[in-house]
Amino acid sequence: MRTENAQNSPRTSRTTPRTRTIVVWTVVALVGASGWAVLALARGENVSAAWMVAAALGSYAIGYRFYAKFIAYKVLKVDRNRATPAERLNNGIDFHPTDRRVLLGHHFAAIAGAGPLVGPVLAAQMGYLPGTIWIVAGVIFAGAVQDMVVLFFSTRRDGRSLGQMAREEIGPFGGAAALLAAFAIMIILLGVLALVVVNALAESPWGTFSIAMTVPIALLMGFYLRVLRPGRVTEVSLIGVALLLLALVAGRWVAESSWADTFTLAPSTLVVWLVGYGFIASILPVWMLLAPRDYLSTFMKIGTILLLALGVVFALPTLKMDAVTDFATRGDGPVFAGSLFPFVFITIACGALSGFHALISSGTTPKMIQKETQVRLIGYGSMLMESSVAVMALVAASVIDPGLYFAMNAPAGVIGDTVQNASQVVGSWGYQISPQALAEAARQVEESSLLSRTGGAPTLAVGVSEIFAQVTGDGMRAFWYHFAIMFEALFILTALDAGTRVGRFMLQDTLGNVYKPFRNVSWKPGLVITSGIVCGLWGYFLWVGVHEPLGGINQLFPIFGISNQLLAAVALAVCTTLLVKSGRLKWAWITGVPLAWDATVTLTASWQKVFSSDPRVGFFQQREVYQDGIDAGKVLPPAKSMDDMHTIVTNSTVDGVLSAVLALLVVVVIVDAARVCVRHVRRPALSTLSEARYVESKIVAPAGLFPTREEKEEAHDAVGAGQGG
Amino acid sequence: MRSVLGRAAEMVRGVRWYVRELTDESAYDRYVAHLRTGHPDAPVPSRREFERMRTDRQESDPRQGFRCC
Numbered sequence: 001m002r003t004e005n006a007q008n009s010p011r012t013s014r015t016t017p018r019t020r021t022i023v024v025w026t027v028v029a030l031v032g033a034s035g036w037a038v039l040a041l042a043r044g045e046n047v048s049a050a051w052m053v054a055a056a057l058g059s060y061a062i063g064y065r066f067y068a069k070f071i072a073y074k075v076l077k078v079d080r081n082r083a084t085p086a087e088r089l090n091n092g093i094d095f096h097p098t099d100r101r102v103l104l105g106h107h108f109a110a111i112a113g114a115g116p117l118v119g120p121v122l123a124a125q126m127g128y129l130p131g132t133i134w135i136v137a138g139v140i141f142a143g144a145v146q147d148m149v150v151l152f153f154s155t156r157r158d159g160r161s162l163g164q165m166a167r168e169e170i171g172p173f174g175g176a177a178a179l180l181a182a183f184a185i186m187i188i189l190l191g192v193l194a195l196v197v198v199n200a201l202a203e204s205p206w207g208t209f210s211i212a213m214t215v216p217i218a219l220l221m222g223f224y225l226r227v228l229r230p231g232r233v234t235e236v237s238l239i240g241v242a243l244l245l246l247a248l249v250a251g252r253w254v255a256e257s258s259w260a261d262t263f264t265l266a267p268s269t270l271v272v273w274l275v276g277y278g279f280i281a282s283i284l285p286v287w288m289l290l291a292p293r294d295y296l297s298t299f300m301k302i303g304t305i306l307l308l309a310l311g312v313v314f315a316l317p318t319l320k321m322d323a324v325t326d327f328a329t330r331g332d333g334p335v336f337a338g339s340l341f342p343f344v345f346i347t348i349a350c351g352a353l354s355g356f357h358a359l360i361s362s363g364t365t366p367k368m369i370q371k372e373t374q375v376r377l378i379g380y381g382s383m384l385m386e387s388s389v390a391v392m393a394l395v396a397a398s399v400i401d402p403g404l405y406f407a408m409n410a411p412a413g414v415i416g417d418t419v420q421n422a423s424q425v426v427g428s429w430g431y432q433i434s435p436q437a438l439a440e441a442a443r444q445v446e447e448s449s450l451l452s453r454t455g456g457a458p459t460l461a462v463g464v465s466e467i468f469a470q471v472t473g474d475g476m477r478a479f480w481y482h483f484a485i486m487f488e489a490l491f492i493l494t495a496l497d498a499g500t501r502v503g504r505f506m507l508q509d510t511l512g513n514v515y516k517p518f519r520n521v522s523w524k525p526g527l528v529i530t531s532g533i534v535c536g537l538w539g540y541f542l543w544v545g546v547h548e549p550l551g552g553i554n555q556l557f558p559i560f561g562i563s564n565q566l567l568a569a570v571a572l573a574v575c576t577t578l579l580v581k582s583g584r585l586k587w588a589w590i591t592g593v594p595l596a597w598d599a600t601v602t603l604t605a606s607w608q609k610v611f612s613s614d615p616r617v618g619f620f621q622q623r624e625v626y627q628d629g630i631d632a633g634k635v636l637p638p639a640k641s642m643d644d645m646h647t648i649v650t651n652s653t654v655d656g657v658l659s660a661v662l663a664l665l666v667v668v669v670i671v672d673a674a675r676v677c678v679r680h681v682r683r684p685a686l687s688t689l690s691e692a693r694y695v696e697s698k699i700v701a702p703a704g705l706f707p708t709r710e711e712k713e714e715a716h717d718a719v720g721a722g723q724g725g
Numbered sequence: 726m727r728s729v730l731g732r733a734a735e736m737v738r739g740v741r742w743y744v745r746e747l748t749d750e751s752a753y754d755r756y757v758a759h760l761r762t763g764h765p766d767a768p769v770p771s772r773r774e775f776e777r778m779r780t781d782r783q784e785s786d787p788r789q790g791f792r793c794c
Contacts, residue, residue, distance in 0.1 A: 092759030093752070093779065094789060102746040110792050161788065230776040233748040287780040294792070295748065363788060494792070501787035521785050 032058020046318040063140035068380040075587040078372040083697040098368040108382040115350030116390040118456035123347040124397040125335040126328035138352025139387035142594035148379030149575045154362035174672030181665040185563040191541025192560040199455035205263035206251040213247035221292035267546045275539035282500040297491035315470040321398040334410035337616035342605040346561035351390025355567025373703035396463025403433025411551025412452040413638025445481035454553040503534040549644040565602040566666040573673040580677040606663035619656030
């Protein structure tokens with residue numbers, strides 16, 4: 001059913017002085033344009049990060065003011081008189097109208113994670129320019145649009161999840177494919193994130209000690225909140241952060257003491273610890289570990305992002321990376337293989353367009369939004385903030401010496417394990433760095449070595465320490481490096497716990513169809529079995545990644561990026577179907593074009609990963625090359641033994657099959673969505689639209705961050721009827 | 726006429742409100758207010774009971790409050 005209700009037109013800006021608006025937005029446009037001009041035209045000279053910041057912020061402002069407003073009011077036709085689920089179903093707990101400024105913080109904290117920090121760092125291999133362009137253009141036209149449109153449609157459906165909307169609006173077949181894809185993606189995500197942590201903590205007693213300390217700190221906080229002072233989140237978070245900083249400082253003492261050996265762990269030992277941690281944490285009650293860790297990591301996340309933004313703006317560091325490197329066209333980069341199209345888009349993933357956000361934008365946030373008109377601020381605005389985090393990560397990766405960048409991000413199989421060897425290999429790519437400089441860089445951050453510290457986190461940490469050291473002086477450099485490592489590892493560990501629980505929940509639900517008791521989420525044997533399966537699955541990818549002779553990040557990160565972008569394709573397909581079915585056919589391109597682009601990029605990447613005849617890119621070609629080697633009894637580098645050869649063959653087969661299956665699942669969803677759209681256009685009577693009925697809203701609240709004069713007057717008139725704040 | 730002091734106090738109140746809302750420390754007060762207005766006869770749980778109920782809800786559906794990569 002379609003609900004055509006009173007169309008309120010938000011023509012409120014007429015009364016403000018038009019000329020002032022025009023002048024202001026012309027200036028904003030000029031700032032953005034000058035940023036882009038300098039970034040694009042500067043060659044062979046050092047460019048200040050200020051231009052990147054100007055280009056990004058100017059473009060975000062224009063996108064938010066014009067494109068997002070157009071989508072909200074012309075396409076979605078957000079209705080400020082229509083009550084949201086928060087108002088209609090208010091239960092004082094998960095459904096409750098939340099102040100827009102608070103919800104902006106909530107939503108941003110929920111969508112921002114390790115992804116936008118890691119992806120851009122790896123993508124810097126192709127230079128800073130391609131990455132910047134995609135982060136900014138991608139967010140304005142695809143990522144933020146997806147988040148806002150999903151949020152809007154889920155709000156109109158009482159906060160239904162993406163999976164439920166896929167099932168209801170597309171059909172059971174497409175819905176099942178979407179669910180299976182989401183599960184597979186979750187497993188890969190957890191495996192790759194855990195790999196990032198292992199690469200950051202391996203052989204680093206300082207980092208390992210401070211991260212290990214987060215567990216007792218979280219247990220203490222959990223006990224405090226459960227037993228001593230329930231609900232006093234702010235005070236317990238302050239205590240937790242203080243202890244965390246103490247653990248960070250103590251990490252240096254430990255690293256210099258006789259305990260250092262205890263906390264110097266090999267990658268394979270860390271794998272066992274991490275999988276064990278993930279399993280135990282996910283079967284413990286939420287209050288013990290997950291909830292307090294979540295407070296801690298959210299506090300650190302928001303704090304560090306603010307610090308980083310301040311650091312970038314105050315220090316305005318110079319970008320040392322090339323604008324576009326030769327790897328962009330040749331496609332033989334050591335960080336990840338493949339050419340600029342499609343792999344730069346796959347690698348950046350979350351910072352520009354993230355399928356995972358669709359899971360937050362449907363489900364949690366729609367149950368709290370006060371007004372439909374606020375989807376622009378919450379959905380689009382939060383994603384712009386996330387994108388700016390990605391820009392900062394790219395700045396951090398580009399301010400360090402490119403020679404050091406490549407020495408840190410190339411697999412050990414390529415650059416060897418001595419500084420002399422690494423210096424020589426990196427030099428052969430055209431980036432000069434002396435062995436002494438490589439050793440000095442490691443000494444400055446008090447690590448034994450920085451060679452092949454792949455995964456993005458250590459590189460980001462070096463970049464962050466470089467930026468912060470420009471403000472606080474060189475003495476703090478090692479502290480900042482470990483601060484950044486701790487901050488990333490902290491929320492990746494929280495994600496492992498939370499993600500295992502979500503994966504387990506999906507599995508329990510599915511297994512419940514076969515054997516009823518599984519559906520009861522508190523049935524202990526079922527809990528342990530399903531947790532074990534989920535941890536075993538991501539643990540497998542983690543193990544494989546750590547022991548991969550070709551470099552775990554190099555092999556697995558593209559699959560992670562592809563799976564995230566495929567989930568985005570599912571979300572965009574659901575959005576497009578909903579636009580068509582709700583009578584907005586002429587605006588279907590709003591999500592249809594990003595869908596077409598995303599599907600093209602991602603399926604091209606999947607295709608190349610499966611069928612490419614370049615063994616660095618195509619998994620099956622890779623398998624063939626190494627299998628032929630085995631048959632001929634030869635050991636091909638970077639493999640060092642016959643065992644390595646067999647490992648490569650097995651891994652390439654698994655990775656190749658996985659890439660193919662994921663792509664197929666998403667093709668199924670897109671084709672099924674297209675079928676529903678075509679049917680609707682031909683015979684609209686056959687379609688059903690499960691939109692919640694219209695109820696008039698009694699809440700008065702502004703749409704944007706700052707209330708307009710009309711909104712202030714409206715709030716003034718409605719005093720008493722509105723929310724106390 | 727408001728003094729500088731009054732303005733500062735107001736700012737501190739604003740920051741406190743925001744932090745309490747953002748961390749969901751205010752969840753209990755909100756729930757009690759909700760019960761008092763909507764369901765005056767319903768028994769009001771203690772803060773301890775309420776916070777337990779909240780984590781138990783997350784236990785039974787981990788998708789609540791899930792965060793991203």
